[in-house]
Amino acid sequence: MKTQLLALAAVVAVSACAKGNDTNSSASAAPVQTVAAAPSGAEASEGGKVYQTNCSSCHQATGAGVEDTFPPLANNPAVTGDPKALIHIVKYGMSGKLEVLGQNYNGMMPNWGQSLSNADIAAAVTYIRSSWGNKASAVTEADVAAVSQ
Secondary structure (H helix, E strand, C coil), X not given: CHHHHHHXXXXXXXXXXXXXXXCCCCCCXXXXXXXXXXXXXXXXXXXXXXXXXXXXXXXXXXXXXXCCCECCCCCCHHHHCCHHHHHHHHHHCEECCEEECCEEECCEECCHHHCCCHHHHHHHHHXXXXXXXXXXXXXXXXXXXXXXX
């Protein structure tokens, strides 16, 4: 019974992560330059909204993830490392086995580039890179646009 409940929870979580999104976004007039500091209140707020709407059902509001299925974003070296790698994962998705902090995961990250603008992805990635104890530079809409498959 416990295994069936866990399987059902995983299906629900994957469905929530893979669902479409009707967030309306508009590109900003001019790209903001990348800075090493934490995002401003406005950037953090916008990124937090995008994260809450699209990412928190899998990675949780705390960035802790879901054991064996969705990796944590908090204290994750891939999150604070090369921003291009994280942008690529968010923009184009990812599936298959993954090891984070010694723990194995085998979930599916949806291709958010189909439903989120580059500005929204930049805001969410900036939020993720500066939340839950993560201390990494912001990314810009131009950074996201520069990452191709």
